[in-house]
Amino acid sequence: MRLVLLTLAALAVCGVIATAAVVGFGLYNVSARQGHLxxxxxxxxxxxxxxxxxxxxxxKEVPDDITSPDRIKLGALHFQSACAFCHAAPGQPRSATALSMNPPPPHISEAVLQWEPQHMFWIVEQGVKMSGMPHWPADGRGDEIWSVVAxxxxxxxxxxxxxxxxxxxxSGAVRCSACHGEEGKSVNTYVPRLDILTPDQITQALVQYRDGTRRSGIMQEAASGxxxxxIDRIAGRYGVAQVASAQAADAAETDHAGARLAMRGTDAVPACTQCHGPGRAADAPIAPVLAGQSRAYMESQLKLWRDGQRGGGVRAKLMTKAAQNLSDAEITTLADWFAGLAPAGDGK
Structure with a gap:
């Protein structure tokens, strides 16, 4: 028995020495051209x-709107910008550079065949070690990942x-207008309208995305370079300078649950309209107007605020506190109401 133990110990020591030699002297060939053993x-x-x-x-975690054309459109645009270099796209070949990786990234038309939506969510969110597949750049943004999965x-x-x-x-980089519309008037419910924001608001958002203080895998990719x-040119092209004064008219009282919550608030939730209009003072502190903003976008942002995942500028804590007691149902009804309002002057 003692001899067996000594033999095993000797083998273990030899294994450690051999491993150290392989690592320390570079004996293992890591060449992608050489390939794996x-x-x-x-x-x-x-x-x-x-x-x-x-x-x-x-x-059961797969969202009900996984087949939404708006989700699919947003996911396709991000994929074209961030993923197609390696995986190509339907009807397009992979590049020679991508095919020279080891392992080569599979063509997307083949890669998706073996997975269900929940599996693809995990792969996109987490990435894959030793494959060149990155994880999603922003934590807590499952809402964006589901659009890619769609x-x-x-x-x-x-x-x-x-x-x-x-x-x-x-043939070229995806432009702002591909998602946000030629004049910033997005018709995709998951993408915000830019034509009802001021240039300063757009500038702040893009700088925060670029610096990583506001988390979004889609927009951090778009703004990183x-x-x-x-940024100033984009903000000037899409933003409008007089949004605050254009919001001077009060919204009409209605029986809509979202209207009551937005205009009156509750003991736990402040009235949204005090800062975001309609009816706010023209000289109110910078805060985006919400009348006519995209419904699903507002819903996702409110959930991020509530859950402490949104990030942003110096006022981020104010919105986190304001949204912390909102239920999913309240968030949905607020988004429905604001999205149904006509933007002041219909944008520009």
């Missing part, structure tokens, strides 16, 4: 598949023409 690729890919299936959320879920039935209709031909001058 036989069997290593199978081990890694099998580990990947089993790990995803173990850790992915349950199917697109991925639609890919198997998508033609090259469908892809072009959703995200363009892929912007210079101050580019």
């Amino acid at each position: 036989p069997g290593v690729g199978w081990v890694l890919h099998t580990t990947f598949k089993q790990s995803v299936r173990l850790r992915a959320p349950e199917a 697109y991925l879920n639609a890919v198997p039935d998508m033609t090259a023409q469908d892809q072009t209709a959703l995200a363009g031909d892929g 912007l210079s101050d001058a580019q």
Whole structure:
């Protein structure tokens, strides 16, 4: 028995020495051109598949609007900007550079076939070690990830023409107007209208996205390479200078639950209209007007405020406190009411 133990100990020491030699002297060839030793690729890919299936959320977590055209559109535009370089898009080939990676990223039309939406959510959110697949840049933004998953879920039935209709031909960077509309008048409920914001508000948001103080995987990707001058040009192009004074008229009293909550508040929730209009003073502190803003966008932002995930500028704590006692139902009815109001002057 003693001999067996000594033998095992000696083998363990030899194993440690051999491992140290491989690492310390660079004996293992990490060349992507060389590829893996036989069997290593199978081990890694099998580990990947089993790990995803173990850790992915349950199917009941998939949102009911996973087939929403607006979700699919937003996901397609972000995918074209951030993901298509490696995975291509329906009807498009992968680049020679992407194919030279080891392992090569699968074409998106093939990659989605083995996964359900909840699995794709986990992969997009968490990324995959040793594969070049990054995790989602922003914590706590499952609402954005589900839009990407909505697109991925639609890919198997998508033609090259469908892809072009959703995200363009892929010949250049996705512009602001692709998501927000040519004049900032977004018609996508998940994307905010810019034409009812001031240039200062747009500038603040873009700087916060660029610096990472406001979390959004989609907008941090879009803003990460912007210079101050580019941000100023974007803000001037889409923003309107007189939003505050244009909101001077009070909203009519109605029986809408969202109107009552927004205009009167409760013991636990302050009245939204005091800062966000309609009816706020023209010289009120900078706060975006909400009349006519995109419904699903407002709903997601209020949930982020309530849950302490929103981030932002110096006033972020004010909105976190204001929203902390809102229920999901109250958030939905507030978003419904504000979205149903006509923007002052219909934007510009």
